[in-house]
Amino acid sequence: MNADHSSLLCDIQTHQISRRMLLASGASTSLLSSISRAFASDENTRKNQVQTPKNVILLWLEGGPSQWETFDPHPTSRFGGEAKAIQTTVKDLTISDLLPQTAEIMHHAALIRSLTSKEGDHQRAIYNIKAGYRPDPTLIHPAIGAVLCHQDPQTVDIPRHISIIPQNSPGRGGYLGAEHDAFKVNDPASPVPDVRSNVSKKRADQRITDLYSTVEKEFRRGRLQKLEMERTLHKTATDAALQMMSSDQLDAFDVTKESATLRDSFGDTAFGRGCLAAVRLIQAGARCVEVTLGGWDSHVTNHRLQAAGCATLDPALASLIKLLKERDLFESTLVVCGGEFGRTPRINPAEGRDHWPHGFPMLLAGCGIGQGRVYGGTAPEPKLDASNPLEHVENPVTIGDLHATIYTALGLEPHLEYQTPIGRPMKRSDGNPIREILRKA
């Protein structure tokens, strides 16, 4: 048996500190870890703060969209299926005819067509792409949104890391702390959960008064010094929650504040509303908003499912890019659109395509990304050699490379080293940025 796992659990380059050094500094004291993480802002972080806040909108296509029916069609191939290729606004770049509106904005975007990973299972692959590392039982890696919020000390009344229609995989704070977990909301057609008190203001105020002046006061008596600041943060979090409940910024979740014409352009779908809300939330001060569109797992009737997904994705993606430009947010906001893997060249007997992590696409647009660029490619007639599945992938890109590219585009050092709560050094990303699609390349 050969267990030559090329994606390693750790990176030799990251080891710059020993356990003894860490213990000596007291940094591994678990009780202190989360608090210190919440308040500590190290030199590296300060150095990497950017002048203008950079943001991310992640359009997460959960289930594994097919490259053949989206951004990498090969209609003349025996594997091509029913999708046709249409010309985009970028010379010699074609995408699927299921994405006609997207074809019109491709000159604003860059396309990676050669993403590869080792993960063919949904859950593991989702973790891999959202966190930039393969699942590792010893720790949880932070999602891009968590990294972005962690390095930016500014605060607003609403959460800065938000997951709209999160399904099963909202971005995690991981070792950066639960405070950086994505705040989860469903279809913006529904109210934001848990931000409205169930009782009158008078009763709500009295409840808080009794909580602070009686029960909390009693709980603190004789216990740990600085209980609030060094352990629980209960009042701090409660005050922030109350501030959010009464904030005008909550309106950012409400897409009905936009014109009907604009809403229609995104499509009358939860995903479309989510994309529109994402722009409003970024305007209000959120740093990362992910919007999930499921339904791509087309093991049967592939074309029908992919077409349905594209019908929802296409107007929302195109309108999102246009609106970001209209509102002068395009230069400061990075749009990332893709799923956890692609789908097999071969169409199975159920007219479906199965999981394929060996060459699949990811669209990037906006902040720091060159426009109208394409990187990598897949062959129309891959040999399907299981021992060498990347043989026909041009310029393979790892998930680590993708993350390094995203962080670089956001003005963040991709190899900055964090210390996990147990003192394990861990880079933001273990890949290398793709200079060819970055703006200054």
Add this chain to the structure above:
Amino acid sequence: MQVLGHLLQRTVRWGWLFFLIFIAFRHLTSGLSETPTSLGNVALTSSQAKPLTKVIDSSIDSIARKPDSSQGNRWTEDDQIDLHLSIENANRVHDTHLLALGLRKSEVADWLTICRRLSLALVGSGLSLEEIRELENYPTEHRERVHLQNLLADSRHHHYWAERWARYLVGTEGGQFIVYRRRRFRIWLAEVISENRPYDQMVHDLLTAEGLWTDRPEVNFYTATFDSNDGNADPIRLAARTARVFLGLRIDCLQCHDDFLGNVNLGDADHLREGKQEDFHQLASFFTAAKTNGLQGIKSGFSDYKYRYLDENQEVTVEPKVPYDQHLMPNVDDPRERLAGWITHPENKQAARSAVSHIWGLLLGLPIGNSVDNLPLDDDAHPLLDALAQDFIEHRYDMRRLIKVISGLDAFRLDSRADFTVTQQHESEYAVFPLVQLRPEQVAGSIIQASRIKKTDRDSSLLLQFQKLAATNEFVQRFGDRGEDELESEHVTITQRLLMMNGKMVRESVESNPILNTTAHLSMFAKDDSMVVENAYLCVLNRLPTKTEQERFVQRLGESQNRSEAIEDLMWVLTNSSELTWNH
């Protein structure tokens, strides 16, 4: 006559239908409401409390034997004495350690606080008022012991700890649906806990598992890793898992390179050396002996492992070896048997330390040292951990006994407040009981339990159990499941506070509901406002209110024009307190 016969036939038919509906309704709602007798007790003070259930035998010792009544697992007087000796010995070790550090201890907490800790640790929720009133029938000095015995015999404990152990052993990932059955694995663990199978047997059964994942649930320890190794057991993941769970060593870095900073030291106790890449892969090699054999599932074979080490050009065959104390390995052919025999060898103290560390973590919510699963061979283990590990080995890896020992220690029983200034060091050295944020499922369990007078368990109605399961899952998802890192200490987040203040579970728990919850019961049956406040505190926080609290909330209730709403507000305040969401 024909009409009469037809009428009779219809009456019988409809009668049967209504009867069946009635039976079904009765079954679904059983346990939702109190009998008049038990409801009446809500209004009683603790001193006036009468037994809610008939106490068959008031002898504490006879009750103490209840959970261990299976043949061959019976507790004798000698066992009890032996248990006390173990506790005294470990307490002495702890006292000496604190003395050396110059730390004072707090006083022992009151029995209700300790019983709450036991409930949170063993069943994942606070106590019910029913349980409190039952315990009040015993002399104060026996209440902890009775409660512990009751909990150890409680199926809630077996299933709750099965889930916690499952997280240690296979994580929280879904795995491949066809070949991985997490639920079956969890039920198998619940049986292990229920029958109090010795720890070494559990470890042996897991490591040497053979058969189909449906037929032999322990096989899922292997099949959980199939998704990352093309339908075969993944030796890398299994080696990393085994090192952490069974050995208390984090050697994951050695997968890729030798240790060069002194983070991982291995080898014999008197001759430790830097960890090498070989150490990790030699451990992984044992697991290649677990062969996937089609419909027969996992079968034992010979190890067959090749690996290309860092900076080498060629793969080499890697023989199975253990990372320290090789001489303890039994001389048998089956590599997995060798590994299991080595881990459970009585002289493998490191493995016993790891077991104690994990059980300690589940009981106290924090590790005994820096980490539950990072106990470096070259570090002096916490003296209490060493003492407990030795005791665990000497008592044949009896997990239930270990729980009794740890929960009898001062470290578990001391108050979290003191008449001296409490520092972080007091907490980390267990000179006081440390404040630990409850895990999401403990918070959900405590809220659900607080909203009901009676204990919510498998004897509760199906409707109630279903509600509890659905509500808990939804709550945990929104609150934020920490996955395998559930013993990492965190603080409260804004999302969590929003969920607690305005979320569905808390709202439904505190809103007056004549059938289902505590608020309505207090409103209807407590004899006066003072009793309302006292019982609300007992239900939610498992303690009596202080004088200040009692006066404040009695005044609130007295001033209110809507008593029911005022009780809801009281329940909301208590549910939203730090005290509910932190173990203290």
